[in-house]
Amino acid sequence: MTRLTDPAERGTALVTGATAGIGAEFARQLAARGMDLVLVARDEARLRASAAQLADRYGVAVDVLVADLTDAEQRATVETRLASSAVQVLVNNAGFGLPLEFDLNAVDDEVRQLDLLATVPLRLTHAVLPQMIERGSGTVITVASLAGYAPLTTYSAAKAWAVVFSRWASAYYRPAGVTITALAPGFVRTEFHERMEITRESMAPRWMWLDVEPLVRTALRDAERGRAVSIPSVRYKLLSLVMGAIPMGLVTANARRTRWSRRG
Numbered sequence: 082m083t084r085l086t087d088p089a090e091r092g093t094a095l096v097t098g099a100t101a102g103i104g105a106e107f108a109r110q111l112a113a114r115g116m117d118l119v120l121v122a123r124d125e126a127r128l129r130a131s132a133a134q135l136a137d138r139y140g141v142a143v144d145v146l147v148a149d150l151t152d153a154e155q156r157a158t159v160e161t162r163l164a165s166s167a168v169q170v171l172v173n174n175a176g177f178g179l180p181l182e183f184d185l186n187a188v189d190d191e192v193r194q195l196d197l198l199a200t201v202p203l204r205l206t207h208a209v210l211p212q213m214i215e216r217g218s219g220t221v222i223t224v225a226s227l228a229g230y231a232p233l234t235t236y237s238a239a240k241a242w243a244v245v246f247s248r249w250a251s252a253y254y255r256p257a258g259v260t261i262t263a264l265a266p267g268f269v270r271t272e273f274h275e276r277m278e279i280t281r282e283s284m285a286p287r288w289m290w291l292d293v294e295p296l297v298r299t300a301l302r303d304a305e306r307g308r309a310v311s312i313p314s315v316r317y318k319l320l321s322l323v324m325g326a327i328p329m330g331l332v333t334a335n336a337r338r339t340r341w342s343r344r345g
């Protein structure tokens with residue numbers, strides 16, 4: 082396990098989707114712990130501005146990799162970086178969501194969503210693991226979602242992959258010194274819903290929304306403790322227990338109701 086708080090183990094962290102929301106906060110908190118960074122996202126100007134700000138504020142080295150991770154060629158530059166130079170922490174964070182109605186969404190958008198939420202973490206983790214295993218230490222955090230605990234949308238199906246993968250890989254690679262953790266938050270105040278053109282008020286009541294600072298602090302602490310899954314906040318830990326206890330038939334019945342009511 083990488084002891085993220087030990088200055089003797091200062092190293093490099095690569096964060097995908099590092100310009101906004103949860104990824105930007107991971108980058109900030111890892112830099113505050115003295116880690117050098119590689120930031121990945123599509124918007125080059127925003128990436129460079131974030132990099133300059135973090136380097137200036139925390140005195141760490143910050144590189145940028147401009148890449149649309151759903152594009153195989155651009156993603157390959159990130160895989161090469163992970164395979165060819167020491168990276169102690171990988172945060173698979175980049176993601177977006179689509180409207181509920183699978184049949185009405187363009188199939189190419191559905192494939193891009195599945196790629197970004199499942200194929201990309203799979204490929205990047207595969208690229209970084211050999212050096213972590215050789216060194217006997219490393220941390221991989223994949224930002225999943227509490228949505229991955231219930232069959233609600235294609236988004237939740239992709240997030241379920243991240244939870245199940247991390248649970249298995251956590252147990253399998255722990256003896257090699259590599260910590261693998263899925264972060265499974267509920268609703269978080271980021272740009273995520275804005276990008277989907279959904280208002281926060283229409284999604285969930287105010288008390289259900291989490292802030293990125295405590296969320297990421299909890300995720301890093303849970304990864305340091307070797308947890309396979311991190312669910313920040315007591316309210317969502319309780320909700321995850323309730324979700325596990327609800328009969329699956331009730332959950333899927335609710336999914337059907339939501340679907341048809343949206344179509345009027």
Ligand SMILES: NC(=O)c1ccc[n+]([C@@H]2O[C@H](COP(=O)([O-])OP(=O)(O)OC[C@H]3O[C@@H](n4cnc5c(N)ncnc54)[C@H](OP(=O)(O)O)[C@@H]3O)[C@@H](O)[C@H]2O)c1
Pocket residue numbers: 097098099100101102103104121122123124125127148149150151174175176177178197224225226227265266267268269270271272273274276
């Ligand atoms: N917000 C929530 O309520 C919530 C809840 C549970 C889980 N999550 C998960 O948390 C993760 C981060 O989301 P967020 O809420 O922080 O969203 P956000 O504020 O919209 O940030 C998304 C980040 O991902 C990058 N990104 C998007 N598409 C990309 C692509 N194709 N290639 C490379 N980078 C890309 C964006 O930068 P560019 O646009 O510059 O590429 C941005 O930096 C996602 O995996 C999301 O599913 C969010």
